[in-house]
Amino acid sequence: MLTIRQIAYRYPASTEAALTDVSFAATRGQVLGLLGPNGAGKTTLIALLAGLLRLQAGEITVDGLPLAATRARKPTRIALAPQEYAFYPSLTVTENLDCFAGVGGLFGSRRQQRIGECLAFVQIERHAHTRAARLSGGLKRRLNLAIALLHEPELLLLDEPTVGVDPQSRVFLLDAIRKLAQSGCAVIYTSHYMEEIEAIADYAVFLDEGRVVKQGPLAELLAEADAAGLRARPRHGNLEQLFMALTDHSLRG
């Protein structure tokens, strides 16, 4: 569905490239885990896919059509759930959903129907008339996801969707994301939590300093880590050992 070929990006004020020669593909029904230390280029890549930055080199296509053309025809085919709580704290849950539904071009009964479905999907109907600022961290994350689902996207970009939530909410969110993939949506999921990626991803891409240092089906990567003797320490999965081996153990600024 999504094909990324040799893309590069450098911020105007920076001398170093944020992304260099990045290539991978994502298919429908798949959760693609995008991994990398801070500053690896994950957020830049997400911003490019969400149309927030303009591609400088390389090519991104959706079903064979350039990303810009896809977005021009129907921007809501790709949805973004940013790392921040990207909604209006003074508006209620329903008012937030109504606002983003309207901006994305949903009207009338269809709009009301989708708002109801998204509230139900993330199970926040009880809080429909609560102001977003008063929601708990977990409920805010669920609202963030609900807004992203309003327009039934074919590609869902989730940037650290479980940051700051309790274990129950995290399990709920991971289940919800898995269900979305099973329904045919392509999901690109960035996270620092390796166990999350191990739990839901089908494919993983490791980014470091703007480059892809490793990618492949998750099962193959885990087998490779196992074969390389990167044994898991207690409470740490094999994927984390592979991640540390690929990106070295030094702290990143």
Add this chain to the structure above:
Amino acid sequence: MLAALIKKELLSLLRDVYGVAALFMMPALFIIVMSMALKDFYEPAARPLIYGVENLDQGKPAARLLDRWAQENGPPQPLSADWHTELAAGRLQYVLVVDAGFSAQASDLDSKGDAKVRLLAEPGLNQALFETKRAKLIEAVTRLRAEILLAQLDLGINAAALAESIPVVAERAGAGPRPTAVQQNVPAWLLFGMFFVVASISSLFVEERACGALARLRSLGARPWRLVVGKLLPYLLVNGLQAALMLAIGIWLMPVIGGEGLSLQGVNWGALIVMLLAISLAAVSLALALACLVGSHSQAMTIGPTIIMLMAALGGIMVPTFLMPPVMQTLASYVPMNWGFEGLLNVLLRNGDFAAIAPAVTKLTLFALLMLGSGFVLFRRRL
């Protein structure tokens, strides 16, 4: 899409209690407080000044002069022995001292004496009031001497009739309402309130940017011009509501609480609406440009309001420009708030029509376009 953006903006503003208070309560309170405080500034004759008389002359001319003065200015207060202290402390506003020998001197045209009528004012007396009293006293003494002269020459001229037929007419040009504290303060603080949208727009925009909602709107395909218009239109509406409320306070509330009512008699409504639209466009465009310029909530809450306060001080809102020295008056003529104020005064005080407000409307519109252009460029950079 635009309807959703406008609804979101209005809901966000309505939930910001302090923001709404700043936009509606603050200018309303300023109108009430400043109109009441400055009531006597625009109507100095409404309340007679407290004065006393020390007549050291026993002649009839002096007595006639003081009788006439009492008829026009009310009866004098009895003076105590230490009236100088009371005058210096402001408990008396002025004292007329008639020197001994004044009557004799006034009756003798060849007199070389130096007896005078002295106007001694308290140190804090308004300069305009002081000058008015001085002019009145000169007129009264001159009239007295003219009457005595005519009587001595025995020309058969009726001095009283002559005084009644002085060929001087003083009146205000045009048929507009006379200037009162309310007539000045309603447009002044309405204008201030309209420009104060900068605080709300900046604050909401910074929040929208920081929380990622703006990025989400962009990813949903909202074009920058739509996002800008989505902010412009709700605040034009807010400015319209502010104008309606402030005018209503001037017309209906001020008379109830003891002030003069705002008079819209003879006002050209079309010109007033065009003037308000031009002010609103300039105010919201400036607010949008500043909102795109600031990077944090604290900057939003300090830079914008500070600029508005400075514009109000320079533009004649806080201090009338006619009280400023020439340099400051020149400076004021470059301040958009002053263009708006002069335009509103043209409509509300001088019954100005479209031609009268054309210069102000043109300058405000050009300023709005400049701010919108700058804001749009900054907005795209912030996205």
